[in-house]
Amino acid sequence: MAVTASPERDIVATPMQRATREALYAGAIALGLFVLFIGLKTNQNISNELILEQRWGLLAIVVVLTMAGRFLYVAYGQPFLANQKIADVATGLLPESVATRFFRLPYFLAAIVTVAVLVFLAGPLDGLLGPGLAGYARFLRALAIIYALASVLFYFRTFIHAHFSALGITALALYPVIVVLVLALYGGSVAAGFQGSLKWVDNFGIQILIYVMLAWGLNIVVGLAGLLDLGYVAFYAVGAYAYALLGTHYGLSFWILLPAAGAMAAFWGVLLGFPVLRLRGDYLAIVTLAFGEIIRLVLINWREVTNGSAGISGIPKVTFFGLISFNVSDPNYIAKVFDIATSSAYYKIFLYYLILGLCLLTAFVTIRLRRMPVGRAWEALREDEIACRSLGINTTTTKLTAFATGAMFGGFAGSFFAARQGFVSPESFIFLESAIILAIVVLGGMGSLVGIAVAAMVMIGGTEVLRELDFLKQVFGPDFTPELYRMLLFGMAMVIVMLWKPRGFVGSREPTAFLKESRAVSGAFTKEGHG
Amino acid sequence: MSDASSSVNDAILQVEHLSMKFGGLVAIGDLSFQARRGEITALIGPNGAGKTTVFNCITGFYKPSEGMITLSRRDGSSFLLERLPNHEIPARAKVARTFQNIRLFSGMTLLENLLVAQHNKLMKASGYTVLGLFGYSGYRTASAESIDLARHWLEKADLVDRADDPAGDLPYGAQRRLEIARAMCTGPELLCLDEPAAGLNPKESMALNALLMDIKDNTGTSILLIEHDMAVVMQISDHVVVLEYGRKISDGSPHAVRTDPRVIAAYLGVEDEDVETVLTEVGDEDVIEQLDTGPDSAHGPDSSSSYFAGPVTDTVGHTEGERVTVSKGASKAGQVDARSGAAARPASPAEAKPTEKPSAEKSSAAKPKTPGDSNRGGGNE
Ligand SMILES: Nc1ncnc2c1ncn2[C@@H]1O[C@H](COP(=O)(O)OP(=O)(O)OP(=O)(O)O)[C@@H](O)[C@H]1O
Ligand SMILES: [Mg+2]
Numbered sequence: 001m002a003v004t005a006s007p008e009r010d011i012v013a014t015p016m017q018r019a020t021r022e023a024l025y026a027g028a029i030a031l032g033l034f035v036l037f038i039g040l041k042t043n044q045n046i047s048n049e050l051i052l053e054q055r056w057g058l059l060a061i062v063v064v065l066t067m068a069g070r071f072l073y074v075a076y077g078q079p080f081l082a083n084q085k086i087a088d089v090a091t092g093l094l095p096e097s098v099a100t101r102f103f104r105l106p107y108f109l110a111a112i113v114t115v116a117v118l119v120f121l122a123g124p125l126d127g128l129l130g131p132g133l134a135g136y137a138r139f140l141r142a143l144a145i146i147y148a149l150a151s152v153l154f155y156f157r158t159f160i161h162a163h164f165s166a167l168g169i170t171a172l173a174l175y176p177v178i179v180v181l182v183l184a185l186y187g188g189s190v191a192a193g194f195q196g197s198l199k200w201v202d203n204f205g206i207q208i209l210i211y212v213m214l215a216w217g218l219n220i221v222v223g224l225a226g227l228l229d230l231g232y233v234a235f236y237a238v239g240a241y242a243y244a245l246l247g248t249h250y251g252l253s254f255w256i257l258l259p260a261a262g263a264m265a266a267f268w269g270v271l272l273g274f275p276v277l278r279l280r281g282d283y284l285a286i287v288t289l290a291f292g293e294i295i296r297l298v299l300i301n302w303r304e305v306t307n308g309s310a311g312i313s314g315i316p317k318v319t320f321f322g323l324i325s326f327n328v329s330d331p332n333y334i335a336k337v338f339d340i341a342t343s344s345a346y347y348k349i350f351l352y353y354l355i356l357g358l359c360l361l362t363a364f365v366t367i368r369l370r371r372m373p374v375g376r377a378w379e380a381l382r383e384d385e386i387a388c389r390s391l392g393i394n395t396t397t398t399k400l401t402a403f404a405t406g407a408m409f410g411g412f413a414g415s416f417f418a419a420r421q422g423f424v425s426p427e428s429f430i431f432l433e434s435a436i437i438l439a440i441v442v443l444g445g446m447g448s449l450v451g452i453a454v455a456a457m458v459m460i461g462g463t464e465v466l467r468e469l470d471f472l473k474q475v476f477g478p479d480f481t482p483e484l485y486r487m488l489l490f491g492m493a494m495v496i497v498m499l500w501k502p503r504g505f506v507g508s509r510e511p512t513a514f515l516k517e518s519r520a521v522s523g524a525f526t527k528e529g530h531g
Numbered sequence: 532m533s534d535a536s537s538s539v540n541d542a543i544l545q546v547e548h549l550s551m552k553f554g555g556l557v558a559i560g561d562l563s564f565q566a567r568r569g570e571i572t573a574l575i576g577p578n579g580a581g582k583t584t585v586f587n588c589i590t591g592f593y594k595p596s597e598g599m600i601t602l603s604r605r606d607g608s609s610f611l612l613e614r615l616p617n618h619e620i621p622a623r624a625k626v627a628r629t630f631q632n633i634r635l636f637s638g639m640t641l642l643e644n645l646l647v648a649q650h651n652k653l654m655k656a657s658g659y660t661v662l663g664l665f666g667y668s669g670y671r672t673a674s675a676e677s678i679d680l681a682r683h684w685l686e687k688a689d690l691v692d693r694a695d696d697p698a699g700d701l702p703y704g705a706q707r708r709l710e711i712a713r714a715m716c717t718g719p720e721l722l723c724l725d726e727p728a729a730g731l732n733p734k735e736s737m738a739l740n741a742l743l744m745d746i747k748d749n750t751g752t753s754i755l756l757i758e759h760d761m762a763v764v765m766q767i768s769d770h771v772v773v774l775e776y777g778r779k780i781s782d783g784s785p786h787a788v789r790t791d792p793r794v795i796a797a798y799l800g801v802e803d804e805d806v807e808t809v810l811t812e813v814g815d816e817d818v819i820e821q822l823d824t825g826p827d828s829a830h831g832p833d834s835s836s837s838y839f840a841g842p843v844t845d846t847v848g849h850t851e852g853e854r855v856t857v858s859k860g861a862s863k864a865g866q867v868d869a870r871s872g873a874a875a876r877p878a879s880p881a882e883a884k885p886t887e888k889p890s891a892e893k894s895s896a897a898k899p900k901t902p903g904d905s906n907r908g909g910g911n912e
Contacts, residue, residue: 365664368664369660369664372653372657372660372664373646373649373650373653373654373657373660374654374657374660376639376643376646376647376650377647377650379636379638379639379643380636380639380647380650382638383635383636383637383638383639384634384635384636384637386592386630386634387630387634387635387636388618388647389591389592389617389618390590390592390621390627390628390630390634390714391621391627391647391648391650391713391714391717392618392619392620392621392622392650392651392717393618393647393650393651394618394622395618401660509638511639511640511642511643511695512643512646513640513642513643513646513678514640514642514694514695515642515678515682515685515691515694515695516694516695517695518695519640519695519696521638521639521640521697522697524699525637525638525697525698525699525700526637526638526697527637527638
């Protein structure tokens, strides 16, 4: 009867029918979800009255787009993906992968030509196309560049995979040089090269590397020892304020204050650790979260010392070990020493290398520690705390060292942050920062340095890129600010990555010792720890 | 108990009047026994008898409600285990253990598992990390030595081919062997194994026996063993302690224990046919009669059954004359006692046993469950 009819209908349903049905469902869900979010908007009018603005057109567009997306995915995407897994009967080979179809030599050449044309004819084209279309042209140029770079990466993928760390470090070391050179060529003068490099070195380079360092520091606590710490930003704040206060009051140099700030943060790590470490899992997470907030509130309210929410400004700049200064007024200002044009870019490039050095130090220490008994004990603690105790490992001190080491790197990063900004205020140390750092660690793959660095690059770099997407203003109107969608995209990216790779970019772990050969341990066996 | 202290010399572990209560549940009640150096002592008993709880008290995972656990090391030092912090028991008193539900570091390789077990030694060698961080040579030799020791135990456990695989990837039997190898890497003087043969096939069980005998003979490590597999127990143990509902019901050589009617009733009480065959062999009419009258289904092998069993105190908290099993069949051994008590024989277990025991064990056998002890236990509850 009716019961027997329904399975048959499922069997005969073609992808088209299924797609239509699912598109309708998706449309209904989208309508239900967005009717209040997008369909209605409250505004204040001139006389301060709330008025309800209705945006049914926008709502319809969103719903139709959702339906179209679902339809295309079910009707074409799913069958295509299924076909990818079926080997050809005649040859016995799997069909060409999407990637090899996407990256082909002709396409690559086309991309190169597009870039060349758009770059060299940039001036005349801008005049020809007018401001609106010129924006699209620039977007097209960016896409072509990205495609060309991606093709190169794809072509050398095995080589890159084999030498990822070495290549990565080289690329990072050469990054400012390349940026300056490219921009100098493009702008026609060295001074223009330095001036243009400011944004790329500071907003992208330094910003990303700070997060890399923070995430690597937190990785020791969360990724290795398996202790969920939601208040990591507190140690960042301790480091930053230690540098800011000691630097402004006593005029001590960065090179003395860096270890001092690290030690201070480590001290606070231990102080927090003592009462907290008997807690596990959710409880530990909540208490660390509270600790982070307490530190922030203390910074806001202890006005006599921290100057409250106004923050501390006039933090001295870092010098090159006292030999070269970056203050224009100093006699040993870099431009005077080397007899070159004055530019603020030198300081940024110097800071870039400084944070790169700090990152490498963090990575080096982490790698070294992992192979030492204490590092192994951290990982063992993550795997099984009870077994650790049965082997005579003092779990309290082991947890404390993990907390202190992680906090110390947070403190280093904090003092660098203060030196870079020249200004600190409690606003920089909100919970969101902790959450972002933790998200980077989780996305990268807990315990994996390379994965975490890539995650930081994607997440922080990606959100910075949003600032560059001016052309979107042409599409969505001049009021549209892509930066506002930063967190939305951040969240979406996280959901997608977690669905696609539940263990993060690098889910496997490298053993710390081996008898015959070192084989990566699949993420299926490792545990996340219980706090 | 002056005679007990005289036998301390050759006892590596001395458990005296150990009690462990979880709320109202008496998991262990006034348990005393000793394990002797260089021997394999088996701790057996039905599910929920409190064997794992005894282990947890010995290794510091639980603090006993009452009692004293003394461990004497080879160098003459002795430790009161109930006073040591959890992690110092393996580190200082040199007691290592395995777990009933295997606890390996499953995401770490076999070799790493064994290196973690040598943590304290390596920590010292690395100058508490500081020296090791700068490549101090003493640490490098220590770390090479630790790898050699790990390789040695991997070979013993027949796992050296899989040294670089994650521990979670091993089959069950190999995980059990690895856990033993890991415990041995701490260099213990007393090794406590919680059901090492559980879930092993006969071949693996044989290999395990060989490994345990090898440990006993070549390292001088004493072994305390919880085991349900009677083949293993009878074959390798030198001394058997039997628990039921947290009380010791028998203590002696494997043979003596095997023929103890209280043990048969308690330990094999579940499988009726088997019991009867064994009992007929032993020729204990009392027990046969007892079992015939009513094997109770309420107390199956499930460990949780003990939560619902009648109060343990009821079966033990009285002197032998008036011993009553209030909840019917809560303690099989108790039933045997009740029966034999009714037969006008003042059958205190302590008095019943020495006849079946080699004379050397008199001191340990005479100690438990004298009427005085029972009374005191009852008074405390
Ligand atoms: N942490 C605890 N809290 C409450 N009750 C417990 C706890 N640990 C053990 N018990 C109880 O103590 C009794 C003895 O348990 P134990 O695990 O020692 O038995 P066992 O002899 O090891 O049994 P098995 O042969 O099943 O392993 C059981 O009734 C158990 O439920
Ligand atoms: Mg048990």
